Amino acid sequence: MEIKVVIHGTEIVTLAKKNYETYRDEVERMRYYALLGVEFKVCGMAAADFGYTANDFQPFVEIVPSAFSELVHWQQQGYALIVPQVHIRHRSLEEIR
Numbered sequence: 001m002e003i004k005v006v007i008h009g010t011e012i013v014t015l016a017k018k019n020y021e022t023y024r025d026e027v028e029r030m031r032y033y034a035l036l037g038v039e040f041k042v043c044g045m046a047a048a049d050f051g052y053t054a055n056d057f058q059p060f061v062e063i064v065p066s067a068f069s070e071l072v073h074w075q076q077q078g079y080a081l082i083v084p085q086v087h088i089r090h091r092s093l094e095e096i097r
Contacts, residue, residue, distance in 0.1 A: 002037070002039075002079075003033075003037075003038045003039070004038075004039045004041060004070075004074055004079065005030075005038060005039065005040045005041065006041045006043070006064070006067050006070050006071055006074075007040065007041065007042050007043065007067070008042070008043035008045075008046045008067035009043075009046055012042050012043070012046050012047060012050060012052070013050065014026055014027065015027065015030070015040070015042060015057050015058050015061050016050075016052060016056050016057060017056060017057065017058060018056070020058075027058060030058075030060070031058070031060055034060035035060075039062065040060055040061050040062065041061070041062045041063070041064045041067075041070055042057060042061050042062070042063050042064070043064065043066060043067035043070070044063045044064060044065045044066065045065070045066055045067070046067065047063060
C-alpha cells in the first residue's frame with residue numbers, strides 16, 4: 001500500500017524543527033511511518049505563510065508547491081482522498097464505555 005500525507009494549514013507547525021520538543025511524540029510517529037514508506041508532503045504556500053523554508057522542516061518532509069494541486073494530482077493517479085475528522089470528545093471514556 002502506498003500512502004501520501006499532504007499537510008497544509010496550521011498543522012504544519014508540527015513538523016517544524018524548532019517545534020520538535022513540543023510535538024516530539026507526533027514527529028517520531030511520523031518518522032517511523034516515513035521509514036515504512038509513507039510520504040509526508042507539506043504545502044509550500046502554507047509554509048511561506050508561516051515564514052518557513054524547506055530547511056525548517058524535518059528531513060523526511062517534502063515541500064510541494066500547493067496542497068490543492070498535490071491532492072488533485074494523486075487523485076488523478078488513482079489515490080483515494082481520506083479527510084480526517086477530529087471530533088472533540090465531550091464525555092469521558094468512562095462515560096462512553
